[in-house]
Amino acid sequence: MLVGTVVIYVDRNVLGVLAPILQKELSFTTAQYCYVVSAFQLVYSFSQPVAGYLTDLIGPRVGYAVAAVIWGAAAAMHGLATGWVSMAGFRGLLGLSEAVAIPTGTKVSTIWFPSQERSIATGWFNSGSSIGSMITPPVVVWLYSAYGWRPAFWITGALGVALGIVWFWLYRDPEAQPRLSQEEREYIYSGREPPLGAKPSIKAVLSKTKFLGIIIARFLTEPAWQTFAFWIPLYMVTVRGMDLKQFALFAWLPFLFSDIGCLFGGYLAPFLHKRFGLQIVNARLTVITIGALCMVGPALISFVVSPIVAILCFSLGGFAHQMLSSMMYALMGDVFEKPEVATATGVAGMFGYLGGALFTLMVGALATTIGYEPLFALLFVFDLVAAATLWAFIGVRQGQVVEPLAA
Secondary structure, eight states: OHHHHHHHHHHHHHHHHHHHHHHTTTOOOOOHHHHHHHHHHHHHHHHHHHHHHHHHHHHHHHHHHHHHHHHHHHHGGGOOOOOOHHHHHHHHHHHHHHHTTTHHHHHHHHHHGGGGGGGHHHHHHHHHHHHHHHHHHHHHHHHHHHHHHHHHHHHHHHHHHHHHHHHHHHOGGGGOOOOHHHHHHHHTHHHHHOOOOOOOHHHHHHOOHHHHHHHHHHHHHHHHHHHHHTTTHHHHHHHHHOOOHHHHHHHTHHHHHHHHHHHHHHHHHHHHHHOOOOOOHHHHHHHHHHHHHTTTHHTGGOOOOOOOOOHHHHHHHHHHHHHHHHHHHHHHHHHSSSGGHHHHHHHHHHHHHHHHHHHHHHHHTTTTOSHHHHHHHHHHHHHHHHHHHHHHHHOTTOOOOOOOOOO
């Protein structure tokens, strides 16, 4: 899953890195660029519930393999674009196929790891988003310099096709993995119930009261990652005066710190659980709250002059967002039954990417009038509200009996 998430975010972020070039080559305006980005976000958002349901229904092996081949082809097709409309069409196809990624990752983490290790597992697989985003700028700038922007899409898209083939060849669930010893299998099942045979139900997921807190939090927090992926390059080149090669020298920093945030949050939650006796859900919510407070970084960008310091502010924001993001994925396995984990993750992801799409449209409409900086500051406010919402809906109070998403 880690390698797969790396490939996903390489394919997804090529557009953001090349945005300053594409604006000139394909005559994009800032508003038209936001439409291209929103095409992915909107299709991705509405596809996630379906992708999550299918993942619960047919299992991760076949669904993820087929989706990877399709998203790799869609990413390569970006190199055939002749304008923003065709680019938006290819972007929508990419969103349709990549929607399987997070529901599958959450599902695999749930069925392959006992509950006490789930946050570590989700931290590692979610760190792939940071690793992919970190390596994309230097790799893509090099490909662009050597071959042009179209081959940059073709070459990175081929990674997705290769991933689909390898995944289908290697992946098996624990019950069907012949290389797994009985001792390892018993350890995987420790601390959790054996796999259930019930079919997933979107209606059952939506009927749970606590799920409202999750979807509100995803709606509010997802805009941060979409901003980092698609707007930082354009902002640093057009507002901060960097050229693309200068930007590539430092663009990996926010995503390196994002990677650290994934892993730090993953290990911090079980530490708080063991060291301070916090209930595991409350330990994860504490990590989410710390992440929300650290999102002050992007809010400070308007007060700094140096482009390098601005990137460091984004780096703090990346650390914060991925710390809280990996914890929200871990919460899905804590509060949902296994047959519904991918379905619930997909539905929550739909609301998250709707939030991201609306914020993208807001940036496209307001960036040229009020500037980017006030919009970046809003991300801090969003995350604070999201953390408070999760505590209100999911936090376990003293003496409360913990049950999966009791209505």
